[in-house]
Amino acid sequence: MEEKNENLNKKVAAWWDDNPFVYSFEKKEVAPNVDFFREVDRKFIKWTPWGQRDMRPLSGMIDYNKLRDKKVLDIAVGTGWSTEQFARHGATTTAIDISPKAIDLTKKRFKTFDLPEPEALVADAQNMPFADGTFDFVLAWGCLMHMPDTEKAIREIHRVLKPGGRMAAMMYNKNSLHWWYYIWLSKGILRGKLLSMSAQQLANRYTDGVYQGGNQLTKFYSRKDIKKMFSMFNSCKVRVYDTTTPIDHLPHRRVPMGSILPIRFKNYLTKKLGQSLWIEVQK
Numbered sequence: 001m002e003e004k005n006e007n008l009n010k011k012v013a014a015w016w017d018d019n020p021f022v023y024s025f026e027k028k029e030v031a032p033n034v035d036f037f038r039e040v041d042r043k044f045i046k047w048t049p050w051g052q053r054d055m056r057p058l059s060g061m062i063d064y065n066k067l068r069d070k071k072v073l074d075i076a077v078g079t080g081w082s083t084e085q086f087a088r089h090g091a092t093t094t095a096i097d098i099s100p101k102a103i104d105l106t107k108k109r110f111k112t113f114d115l116p117e118p119e120a121l122v123a124d125a126q127n128m129p130f131a132d133g134t135f136d137f138v139l140a141w142g143c144l145m146h147m148p149d150t151e152k153a154i155r156e157i158h159r160v161l162k163p164g165g166r167m168a169a170m171m172y173n174k175n176s177l178h179w180w181y182y183i184w185l186s187k188g189i190l191r192g193k194l195l196s197m198s199a200q201q202l203a204n205r206y207t208d209g210v211y212q213g214g215n216q217l218t219k220f221y222s223r224k225d226i227k228k229m230f231s232m233f234n235s236c237k238v239r240v241y242d243t244t245t246p247i248d249h250l251p252h253r254r255v256p257m258g259s260i261l262p263i264r265f266k267n268y269l270t271k272k273l274g275q276s277l278w279i280e281v282q283k
């Protein structure tokens with residue numbers, strides 16, 4: 001990795017270590033116990049209703065039962081909500097995160113729920129310590145867009161997957177209300193932030209960690225960008241998801257005129273302009 005990226009990567013790792021991702025807008029005390037972990041799970045489900053079929057986080061997007069006895073790599077695990085689901089469904093799971101705190105929390109989560117200690121290690125997804133063709137399935141939820149060399153991480157995922165192996169990821173959608181309206185127009189233009197900040201700095205400031213002054217690196221991608229970045233895979237499906245809240249809150253959350261739009265129109269707009277890209281690829 002070139003020196004500039006290496007320095008940024010260190011800053012990214014240190015920031016996440018200081019600010020473990022707990023699905024809360026405020027800085028929350030991290031007290032690893034049953035209530036803490038189940039609160040993270042509840043918040044995940046609340047933030048991502050489109051990903052749920054039942055009360056297991058991401059049950060609407062991942063058929064956990066099909067992963068029994070499969071080798072699963074869970075990239076950038078945060079507090080380990082997804083790692084717990086893979087393990088509970090009998091997958092042979094390896095968890096990695098660049099933040100030692102995240103790995104510690106994931107191990108503590110397993111201990112808290114009396115699950116066997118998982119294989120969980122501090123590792124960089126841009127340079128993974130695994131042999132070629134190791135895994136059947138990889139999850140990369142909300143993380144590839146925080147890495148300086150996202151393309152390298154994607155090449156690594158391709159390398160460590162078995163032929164026919166699959167990966168699913170969530171990344172932020174550039175062609176979204178979130179980016180173009182709430183960040184670029186509202187903060188950048190109307191509040192004049194683009195006079196002193198670059199578009200990249202705006203993205204870092206007003207996405208994850210917004211109440212902590214922003215994080216070190218958050219990138220937005222269009223569907224076209226994604227298709228290009230994952231073009232080495234045999235297939236790549238990209239879909240847009242969100243709640244209708246960003247539309248309800250138009251033009252401003254204190255003047256939520258968008259909420260009076262017909263629900264079918266809101267659902268239509270959400271499918272085009274939602275914040276999350278759900279990416280499924282097969283090697």
Ligand SMILES: C[S@@+](CC[C@H](N)C(=O)[O-])C[C@H]1O[C@@H](n2cnc3c(N)ncnc32)[C@H](O)[C@@H]1O
Pocket residue numbers: 012013016017021075076077078079080096097098099102123124125126141142143146147208
């Ligand atoms: C927004 S959090 C998401 C965490 C988790 N997927 C979740 O949803 O709770 C981003 C995570 O990516 C991790 N991360 C950032 N860069 C990474 C890298 N190069 N390799 C592995 N993990 C990384 C951070 O430490 C952090 O835990």
